[in-house]
Amino acid sequence: xxxxxxxxxxxxxxxxxxxxxxxxxxxxxxxxxxxxxxxxxxxxxxxxxxxxxxxxxxxxxxxxxxxxxxxxxxxxxxxxxxxxxxxxxxxxxxxxxxxxxxxxxxxxxxxxxx
Amino acid sequence: xxxxxxxxxxxxxxxxxxxxxxxxxxxxxxxxxxxxxxxxxxxxxxxxxxxxxxxxxxxxxxxxxxxxxxxxxxxxxxxxxxxxxxxxxxxxxxxxxxxxxxxxxxxxxxxx
Numbered sequence: 001x002x003x004x005x006x007x008x009x010x011x012x013x014x015x016x017x018x019x020x021x022x023x024x025x026x027x028x029x030x031x032x033x034x035x036x037x038x039x040x041x042x043x044x045x046x047x048x049x050x051x052x053x054x055x056x057x058x059x060x061x062x063x064x065x066x067x068x069x070x071x072x073x074x075x076x077x078x079x080x081x082x083x084x085x086x087x088x089x090x091x092x093x094x095x096x097x098x099x100x101x102x103x104x105x106x107x108x109x110x111x112x113x114x
Numbered sequence: 115x116x117x118x119x120x121x122x123x124x125x126x127x128x129x130x131x132x133x134x135x136x137x138x139x140x141x142x143x144x145x146x147x148x149x150x151x152x153x154x155x156x157x158x159x160x161x162x163x164x165x166x167x168x169x170x171x172x173x174x175x176x177x178x179x180x181x182x183x184x185x186x187x188x189x190x191x192x193x194x195x196x197x198x199x200x201x202x203x204x205x206x207x208x209x210x211x212x213x214x215x216x217x218x219x220x221x222x223x224x225x226x
Contacts, residue, residue, distance in 0.1 A: 031212045042218040043158075043202070050212070058213070090157055094212055101146060101212045103204075105157040 003027070004106035006091050012112045019078040021109050023091030030096035032074035033103065034058075034066065036087040043090065049074055050096065081113045118205050120217035128225050133190040135220050137203030140184070146206035147179060147186045148214065153199045161201075162188065193224045 007022035025032065033048040035058075045058030047066040055066050063085060067075045074093075078085055088110050092103040117140040127133045135149075146165055150158035164170045164177040164186065176189040186205075190197055200221045204214040 033213075035216075040218070043216040045213060045215075048213060096212055101206055101214070102148065102160055102163055103150075103158075103214060105159070108157045 004091055004093050004104050006089075006106035006109045008109050009107060010110050010112075012114065013078075013081050014114055015080075015082060017078075017081050017113075019081050019111065019113075021076040021078075021089055021091075021111070023074045023076070023106055024072050025074075025093040025104075026072065027093070027095075028071065029093040029104075030071075031094040031101070032068065033092045033094075034064075034074065034076045035090045035092065036060070037090055037108075038087050046076065046089075078111075081111075083113050085111065086113045087111060118203055118215050118217040120201075120203050120220050122218055122220060124221040124223050126223045126225060127193050129193060129195060131193050131224075133193045133197065133222055133224070135188040135190075135201050135203075135222065137186045137188075137217055138184055139186070139203075139205045139215075141205070141208060142181075142184060143208045144181075144184075144205045145208060147177070148204040148206075149175075149177060149186075149188045150202040150204060150216075151199045152202060152219065158202055190222075193222075195224050195226050198222055198224045 034046040049068045065077045091106040149161045152158040162177040178187045200219040202219045203217040207213045
């Protein structure tokens, strides 16, 4: 089974702190994604990556950056955390290619910014 | 604007009944569709994917796709209390992008 591991399940940070959310997948998937999930707003795509060192903005990239230095690892960075970034963050990966875009999600990281 | 619409519910059905979950999408050229289940406090997990018009069955679950009407549905037969969860409809942005747009989800409650 594909496994997507997010390093932290729960984080509490202060406004202005730099926050790193780490995600690792173990099935050699090409594609990796960061979503955030908020009540009433559903899942929204922040950033995604099709390959190492490659990244593309999703629907809500403001206030976030990402890093993919290795194929299996995709990090989400909040340069200066703000209270409106309190949310559930979900990492996902997919094999990529036609008909191979089923997403597998990690367990999620619930971030609270005070 | 690409959109995926679902009724947020809650949809309440008695145990053993058929639950019908519906989803509409705005991009006519979409080709790949997915249903995910999300239990409270957990991450989404794939139930079914469907790519062609018609029905696709997997156990108690049937996905139905009608591209002309831009409509995809999920039927759950013999609903069980363990099916109580939020069901997310997702549509891949056309062009084999790998990017999925999610609906807000429908909360299903199966009452014993």
